[in-house]
Amino acid sequence: MARVVIGLSGGVDSSVAAYLLKQQGHEVTGLFMINWHDTTGTLEGDCPWHDDRVFAELVAKKLDIALHVVDLSADYRTRVVDYMFSEYGKGRTPNPDVLCNREIKFDVFLREALKLGADFVATGHYCRKAEERLPDGRTVYKLLAGADPNKDQSYFLCQLSQEQLRYAMFPVGELLKPEVRRIAAEQGLATARRKDSQGICFVGKVDLPVFLQQKLASKKGNIHEILPSWPKYRNGLPAGQPAQNGTLAPAQAAGDTAPAGQPVPEAEPTDGQLEALAAPWRYTVRDGKKIGEHNGAHFYTIGQRKGLGIGGRRESLFILATDTAQNVVYVGEGDAHPGLWRPALHIAPGEIHWVNPARALSPGQSARFSVRIRYRQPLQGARLFVRDEGAYLVFDTPQRGITPGQFAAWYDGDELIGSGVIAE
Incomplete structure (x- = not known):
């Protein structure tokens, strides 16, 4: 079995992903990311990541896995938010969730996970991964849509590289969302009834003009x-x-x-x-x-x-x-x-x-x-x-x-x- 570091976000999907990995016999470690401190323009809560961290800690304790915390807010600001400001200033509409996956979750976060000795990095995304051996001996890693057509998140991972996919695991990709909720409830996970996050990745729901007026x-x-x-x-x-x-x-x-x-x-x-x-x-x-x-x-x-x-x-x-x-x-x-x-x-x-x-x-x-x-x-x-x-x-x-x-x-x-x- 492998050493897997999972991004525990405080949501139900990553919580059940961690549970499934343990059930499969992997050595599982949780890693919680702090990516945003500023609340300018946010519509809900003062510091939403505080609540997310509490839920991640509750899940880690229930599953008896270690939980580490890493602050990636400097990278997130320069590689995602500053890009957003730049694109909006040019009259374009960026997709911060796609950027967040390419630049943070499967880059900066991946490097942090490797420091912890990870063989793989897991997330709660609703998508799947497959491998194909080419005639010349190379292995190609394929990104497949999630089994739940209502929750398929492969689009958000559309910029991942082969190197990033090589390390990726998507434990809930074969499940439907109701099944994930059911497993969380059966296992007594604190996130079982938690609402899914909305808005900008790691920032949350925002009044966009107010948020953009930080720079524009x-x-x-x-x-x-x-x-x-x-x-x-x-x-x-x-x-x-x-x-x-x-x-x-x-x-x-x-x-x-x-x-x-x-x-x-x-x-x-x-x-x-x-x-x-x-x-x-x-x-x-x-x-x-x-x-x-x-x-x-x-x-x-x-x-x-x-x-x-x-x-x-x-x-x-x-x-x-x-x-x-x-x-x-x-x-x-x-x-x-x-x-x-x-x-x-x-x-x-x-x-x-x-x-x-x-x-x-x-x-x-x-x-x-x-x-x-x-x-x-x-x-x-x-x-x-x-x-x-x-x-x-x-x-x-x-x-x-x-x-x-x-x-x-x-x-x-x-x-x-x-x-x-x-x-x-």
């Missing part, structure tokens, strides 16, 4: 409404034809029926067509009418509908685009507004990450995958095209709220093959 100043600007009749919605993309609903559907290549993950060489679109399909909608103040004011374009994200303070509409207003340089926010009325929908996205060359490097595509190749562009989004059919200029994901149907700074992750069945940061 408020700045009055204008809100402009773009009408669904804006001419470029009908004529904007040369590679597609207007669909019945007024959005642009991507051109489907002939013979595009290959299994997921298999290169599809025929009927490849030109680089220019891919660039046009993936281009975001771009507006100027002349394209719409001013209908209100905001406190800073960097506080808003594409697809957002709350926080505008403009009422009296038949349908909600949604953010279509933000211009942080000019400090303008563009909005449209209704969930079906064509400005919310796009047929494709672009990933810059340096932002393409292959979780399974044996499945990597070379420039000039393309393949079909199932894709999600946010956590819990149902998987969407798409073709991934790799070019010298980066990667392009062209979806079978237009997607709502493609957001720069977020991660697109592509799957073949249950396996998460790769991911990348959406460029624009």
Whole structure:
């Protein structure tokens, strides 16, 4: 059996993961992370990690395992929170949970666990791991979706490397959430009825503008409404034809029926067509009418509908685009507004990450995958095209709220093959 250090967070998932590891005969040690001290902008509690630590201690005592505490707040601030501030300042919307896993839980925390003599590091994530031996003798570690479709967290781990996966264990990945709750209750674990954490990883639920104002100043600007009749919605993309609903559907290549993950060489679109399909909608103040004011374009994200303070509409207003340089926010009325929908996205060359490097595509190749562009989004059919200029994901149907700074992750069945940061 192995020496396993588990990240005990004070939640039910990691608690049951620790119990299962002990049942399997492993030598288990708990490690609790302190990652955030500042409570600026938080909506609940003064220092939520204090409560988390108490619950972690109760679980460790019940399971009779040692519990160590490590303060990683300096690394968390520089590698996750400062990145968040930087991205929001550029008008992009980062995903701190994906960053937290890549930069903290499976990097800084992993190194701390190795200092304690760990053979493996375990977490309470709802995902699974598999291994494959390649013909050349190399071992590839695969990241698989969790067995519970309602709790699958593989998306949050879409930036992990082979080295990080090599050490990872996911003891609850084969279980459904109700089973985890049941085990915790049967074993008398203090976390059995504890609510799942929400909000920013290790920070909690926040008032985002207040939180961001630690680094990003408020700045009055204008809100402009773009009408669904804006001419470029009908004529904007040369590679597609207007669909019945007024959005642009991507051109489907002939013979595009290959299994997921298999290169599809025929009927490849030109680089220019891919660039046009993936281009975001771009507006100027002349394209719409001013209908209100905001406190800073960097506080808003594409697809957002709350926080505008403009009422009296038949349908909600949604953010279509933000211009942080000019400090303008563009909005449209209704969930079906064509400005919310796009047929494709672009990933810059340096932002393409292959979780399974044996499945990597070379420039000039393309393949079909199932894709999600946010956590819990149902998987969407798409073709991934790799070019010298980066990667392009062209979806079978237009997607709502493609957001720069977020991660697109592509799957073949249950396996998460790769991911990348959406460029624009």
